[in-house]
Amino acid sequence: MAQTAAAPAHAAAHRMIGRLLPLAGFAALVALLYLGFTLRDPTLLPSALIAQPFPRFDLPILGGGGRRATEADLQGAPRLVNVWATWCPTCLAEHAELTRIGAETGLSIIGINYKDDAAKAIAWLVRHGDPYQFNVVDADGDLGVELGVYGAPETFLVDAAGIIRHKRVGEVNRAVWENEIAPAWRNLAATP
Amino acid sequence: MIVELGHFAAILALLMAAGLAGTGFLAATNPAWRGLTQALALGQLALVALSFAVLVAAFVGNDFSVAYVAQNSNSALPWHYRVSATWGAHEGSFLLWTLIAAGWTAAVSVAGRQLPSEVHGRALGVLGALNAAFLLFLLSASNPFERLLPAPPTDGADLNPLLQDFGLIVHPPLLYIGYVGLAVAFAFAAAALLAGRLDAAWARWTRPWTNVAWAFLTCGIALGSWWAYYELGWGGWWFWDPVENASFMPWLAATALIHSLAVTEKRGAFKAWTAFLALTAFSLALLGAFIVRSGVLTSVHAFATDPERGVFLLIILALAVGGAFALYAARAPSIGSRATYDGISRELLLLANNAILTLALAVVLLGTLYPLAYEAATGGDKISVGPPYFNRVFVPLMLLLAAGLAIAPISRWKRTPLKLFQKAGWMLLAAAAIGVAAPLAFAGALKAGAAAAAALGTWVAVVLAADCWRHRGALTRSYLGMAMAHLGFAVSLVGIGATSQFSSALDARLAVGEAVELNGVAYRFASLTQVDGPNYTAERGTFTTDAGVTLHAEKRHYAASGQVMTEAGIAAGFFRDLYVTLGERLPDGSWAVRLNDKPLVRWVWLGALLMAGGGILAVMDPRYRRVRVRARSSRADVAPVPQAAQSGG
Structure with a gap:
């Protein structure tokens, strides 16, 4: 089974295509990076999860001494579900607004502590205040994968039946609350 | 005032780099330009070094009128962290990147003087153009010398505590030396393609540079992993995070390149493929820089993002890599490789090595970019690709790589008599027994992945030891370097298997x-x-x-x-x-x-250190100091160099 690296001359055209492959592949990569870079609008509504039930989960409650929570615990009232972590600077940036929402609007907020260290997370909440009704510990990010989490923070508005009604990728600030989440929440109240 | 001096030095360095890009190509055809080319390469290094020193001085002297210092330092910070804070964020770390690029360029200009000017000049021209692009990016989109005047803050915001650590002092410089060092292989490949002499001599010049860059990259990645292990506080040492992948992809390509270069140097085969890998390795380093610094992928340790920077870096990436692949497409078809080999030869095993490493690289690239492609294709849906994907696909590939690696050192070029592998076969049985017995003895349990890793790691080590013993007294440094690096791979493999399954x-x-x-x-x-x-x-x-x-x-x-x-x-x-x-x-x-x-x-990182040490040891082989300048003879087709039994692979 003698092998020769040199191809016969009539295969030259094939080889040319082979040689052009890297260039074509790279052009596609640049196009992808450019698209990813310019068209990426973090406020865009991702369609797949909207109007879908919140994914099933069964995770320990942060600082809950072994108690666990499931998707059923989200039901009964509209909730804001916030994916956060101590390693995420933007989570700290939006923390004051979440605290305000929790205190002033009466919308209850559930936290998903995402790919984090539980001890650090508890310390973080002690230090910066705790607007969450409870937090579930998603240490391995499994629930994050189900939710299509791309990076913390992400915030979901879930209705009383446990259906996702709105998704926000990135910081929740006053403007986002006023213009996106609050109207979506009022909509829920209007259409039970 | 001194800060403006640093800024000005960087501007002058940009001009010199642009000049170097021009004179390098002139020197390729007219040796009269070689003197000026070298002066520009050294001058550029001196100016970037001055610029960098000025920024370090601003940190050490707590000059909070400099915006970058104010954002990343504090007067209470110990002095050694004030020094390392210089490269603690985007702007300063890119200045360090530029300094290292200038350093490699100067090294090529001095150490490569014996190379034919048609290659040396073009390589320096390519490096000069890359440096000019880096400096232009630094000055226009990432200037670390911007002042906060007229009202400077009284104290700085402090360096991120995560980065106040020995790991940060050394991790980025090592990693950047590796990343940017791959630019030398890139430049040599581009120059050889331009000059039309992609031959065994080209492979021999490229090998030591690639080994050194690869060794630094290996250390840098291992150090980053060690730092994450002790600093992030959850005991993990590798997360398949996009930024980690960004450093790992060039490493995989460079590892393949090191092996492919061996075949090209010794047997004159795989030339076009080797050139492709040389271009690819540095292209992946540039891609990594783009991923980390543009914010296109979300990561725990991505720098603060800025769209202007992303577009600028994408343009550099497109020009450098697009240009290189266009050149490859234009020139590579004219390269013929004539070597023949038969059965299980060393060529075949090295080809398998390259196939596995390239596949592993594709796996990591796909996993890293898939979320981005998915998002672009679906118009905004987001997913994340996690460790389960990488572990499931990557681990079997590495076990396969280890199996091939075990018998590679005893293989021969052209054709290996099968009886040479007989002893290795018996050794595999013994190693398999150890792989099963060791976890049972130490952990009281048997897990398939750890057992396979232990068996294959033991096999690699035993075959190497036997081969070293057989050739005792006639071991060259390049052989010992190969043995040490392969042993390092085995040590890492055993460590990874044990720690991931028995922690x-x-x-x-x-x-x-x-x-x-x-x-x-x-x-x-x-x-x-x-x-x-x-x-x-x-x-x-x-x-x-x-x-x-x-x-x-x-x-x-x-x-x-x-x-x-x-x-x-x-x-x-x-x-x-x-x-x-x-x-x-x-x-x-x-x-x-x-x-x-x-x-x-600890074996995970100990193995990486052995690999890096092996890469350096191989470079110290005396044959790399005998750089023979050949007359430009038969273009690409150089007869294979007669090889010694101990070739180092």
Whole structure:
């Protein structure tokens, strides 16, 4: 089974295509990076999860001494579900607004502590205040994968039946609350 | 005033780099330009070094009128962290990148003087153009010398506490030396394609540069992994995070390149493929820089993002890599490789090595970019690709690589008589027995992945040892370097197998004086004390085990930034690490404590150090100092160099 690296001359055209492959592949990569870079609008509504039930989960409650929570615990009232972590600077940036929402609007907020260290997370909440009704510990990010989490923070508005009604990728600030989440929440109240 | 001097030096360096791009190509055809080319390469290095020194001085001197210093330092920061804070964020780290690029360029200009000017000049021209692009990006979109005038802050915002660590002092410089060092292989490949002499001599010039860059990259990645292990406080050492992947992809390509270069140098085969890998390795380093610095992928340790920077970097990436691949498409078809080989030859095994590494690279690239492609294709849906994907696909590939690696050193060029492999076959049986017995003896359990890793790692080591013994007295440095690097791979493999399958962890609630047991070791929470560091206060928990080991875990409060950090208490050992993190004080006065028992975790990094050491040892082989300048003879087709039995692969 003698092998020769040199191809016969009539295969030259094939080889040319082979040689052009890297260039074509790279052009596609640049196009992808450019698209990813310019068209990426973090406020865009991702369609797949909207109007879908919140994914099933069964995770320990942060600082809950072994108690666990499931998707059923989200039901009964509209909730804001916030994916956060101590390693995420933007989570700290939006923390004051979440605290305000929790205190002033009466919308209850559930936290998903995402790919984090539980001890650090508890310390973080002690230090910066705790607007969450409870937090579930998603240490391995499994629930994050189900939710299509791309990076913390992400915030979901879930209705009383446990259906996702709105998704926000990135910081929740006053403007986002006023213009996106609050109207979506009022909509829920209007259409039970 | 001195800060403006640094800024001005960087501008002059940009002009010199642009000049170098021009004179390098002129020198390729007219040797009269070689003197000026070298002067520009050295001058550029001196100016970037001055610029960098000025920024370091601004950090050490607490000049908070410089915006970058104010954002990343603080007067309470110890001086050595003020120095390393220079490369603690995007702007300064890119200046360091530029400094290292200028350093490699100057090294090529001086150390490559004996090379034919048609290659040397073009390579310097390519490096000059790359440097000019880097400096232009630095000055226009990432200027670290911008002032906060007329009202400078009285103190700085402080360096991120995560980065106040020995790991940060050395991790980025090592990594960048590796990344940018791959630019030399890139430039040599581009120059050889332009000059039309992609031959064995080209491979011989490229090998030492590639080995050195690869060795630094190996150290840099290993150090980053070690740093994540002890600093992030959860005992993990690799997360398949996009930024880690960004450094790992060039490493995989460079590893393939090192092996492919061996075939090209010794047998004149795989020429076009080798050139392609040389172009690809640095292209992936540039892609990594883009991923980390543009914010296109979300990562724990991505720099703060800025769209302007992303577009600029994408343009550099498109021009450099697009240009290189266009050149490859235009020139590579004219290259013929004539070597023939038969059966299980060393060529075939190295081809398999390249196929596996390229596949592994594709796996990582796909996993890293898939979320981006998915998002672009669906118009905004987001997914994340996690460790399960990478582990499931990557681990079998590495086991396969290890199997091929085991018999590669005893293979011969052209054709290997099968009886040479007979002994290795018996050794595999022995190694398999050890792979099964060792976990049973030490951990009392058998897990397939760890057993396979232990068996294959043992096989690699035993075959190497036997081969070294057989050739004792006639071992060249390049052979020993190969053996050391391969042994390092085996050591890492065994470590990864053991630590990923036999680690155990326990979250416990402990009060001072109480004890808890994990894996047969009793940990007693001996005491809790208050400690004052230079710029933080800390609670220090002291833990003792029944074997007399003492661990100190700290919870630090950094005053300037208000951040809280946990410092893990680690008792490092050759066979296992004991690892304690102090969590939160609970209402009843006890503490949440996390204990980790990590067997053989040190082997992961020890193996990487052996690999890097092997790469350097191979470069010290005397044959690389005999750079023969050949007359431009038969273009690409150089007859294979007659090779010694000990070739180093």
